[in-house]
Amino acid sequence: MRVRNRWLCLLMGAFGAAGTALAQTDAGFPAPTGSPSVIVSGAKVEKLFEADCFSEGVSVAPDNTVYFSDITFTKFCKDPTGKLPMGGHIWRYDPRTGQASIFRSPSGMSNGTKFDRDGNMLVAMGADFGLRMLAKIDMKTGRSMIVAGHYRGKPFNALNDISIDEQGGIYFTDPRYLGHEPVMADGYAAYRVAPDGTVQRVALDCGKCNGIVVSPDQKRVYIVSNDNGMFAFENLGEGEKTLSGHHLLQVWDRAPDGSLSNRRVLKDYAKDRNPACSGPDGLVADVEGNLWVAERCEHRPGIAVYSPDGKELAFISTGKEMPTNVAFGRGSLDTTLYITSGKSLYRLKVGKKGYQLP
Numbered sequence: 001m002r003v004r005n006r007w008l009c010l011l012m013g014a015f016g017a018a019g020t021a022l023a024q025t026d027a028g029f030p031a032p033t034g035s036p037s038v039i040v041s042g043a044k045v046e047k048l049f050e051a052d053c054f055s056e057g058v059s060v061a062p063d064n065t066v067y068f069s070d071i072t073f074t075k076f077c078k079d080p081t082g083k084l085p086m087g088g089h090i091w092r093y094d095p096r097t098g099q100a101s102i103f104r105s106p107s108g109m110s111n112g113t114k115f116d117r118d119g120n121m122l123v124a125m126g127a128d129f130g131l132r133m134l135a136k137i138d139m140k141t142g143r144s145m146i147v148a149g150h151y152r153g154k155p156f157n158a159l160n161d162i163s164i165d166e167q168g169g170i171y172f173t174d175p176r177y178l179g180h181e182p183v184m185a186d187g188y189a190a191y192r193v194a195p196d197g198t199v200q201r202v203a204l205d206c207g208k209c210n211g212i213v214v215s216p217d218q219k220r221v222y223i224v225s226n227d228n229g230m231f232a233f234e235n236l237g238e239g240e241k242t243l244s245g246h247h248l249l250q251v252w253d254r255a256p257d258g259s260l261s262n263r264r265v266l267k268d269y270a271k272d273r274n275p276a277c278s279g280p281d282g283l284v285a286d287v288e289g290n291l292w293v294a295e296r297c298e299h300r301p302g303i304a305v306y307s308p309d310g311k312e313l314a315f316i317s318t319g320k321e322m323p324t325n326v327a328f329g330r331g332s333l334d335t336t337l338y339i340t341s342g343k344s345l346y347r348l349k350v351g352k353k354g355y356q357l358p
Contacts, residue, residue: 027046038352043350058340069089069111090107167195211226213285220253248268249269266310302323
């Protein structure tokens with residue numbers, strides 16, 4: 001998740017409305033472009049659902065139910081009276097009925113979500129009255145468990161995104177974009193929870209680490225840096241500007257023990273031909289290892305599809321909306337791509353099958 005000061009007026013105008021299930025309609029975005037092996041001819045992005053505030057962290061359960069976070073920035077996102085801040089939600093969307101409902105609220109200010117091979121939901125919880133921890137929800141009982149609550153006795157900044165390797169190790173990133181809580185961590189970092197529960201810091205050289213994904217062959221880990229130069233964007237005053245840091249798509253080699261080494265930059269967004277880009281956000285991989293990256297570039301917002309080595313293969317525009325994350329369906333819906341953008345959930349039929357844990 002990443003927001004800049006110029007977004008505040010747009011966000012404030014979006015707050016306060018109740019979530020609304022929509023007919024599955026053409027979103028009105030420009031047609032996707034690129035390789036016909038990636039883009040299905042004639043396919044259009046459909047708008048499925050409109051939430052309260054800021055959609056993020058989409059993931060798909062084993063039964064193909066779709067879940068995503070609604071991040072309710074407490075300074076701006078109020079209840080219908082306009083007085084009380086909302087506490088964050090996780091929405092559940094059923095593609096069979098087209099209906100959406102609240103799965104969990106308050107959400108601990110959830111951001112990224114993922115499902116493990118047992119069908120339990122992992123949740124990266126952030127700051128701004130959030131729980132700042134990695135939690136697991138037993139989807140059969142509804143009980144929550146703390147997977148990682150601190151590192152070396154210090155609370156995390158604000159957990160952002162999650163990926164799981166085939167050993168059961170859980171990678172997550174820990175940047176910080178908003179919130180009043182004190183910052184006590186050593187810095188921005190990516191972590192891995194080993195199968196025995198040990199929390200390891202696996203990358204400090206990832207910039208303001210955001211989206212993360214393990215490659216299907218388990219040999220690489222991709223992490224984006226999205227650095228807006230601020231711990232709490234909501235405190236920026238009128239006319240105040242930050243000095244942004246790195247906006248990068250990066251890759252590391254992954255060892256069998258889960259450790260990372262040999263960092264390389266696949267894309268430096270500062271070198272884009274048009275520099276108006278708020279950087280990359282969430283990303284996922286298809287079964288061939290191609291990356292589907294939500295890019296918050298003002299001149300071209302949308303989902304860019306890259307080969308494992310960073311060659312652009314296709315682009316899915318989200319119009320003027322800034323996308324945040326992506327996820328693939330499962331089984332018979334494994335070529336369905338779900339997108340969170342603005343405060344809504346979208347869907348598109350694509351030409352590649354999404355990667356899921358075996």
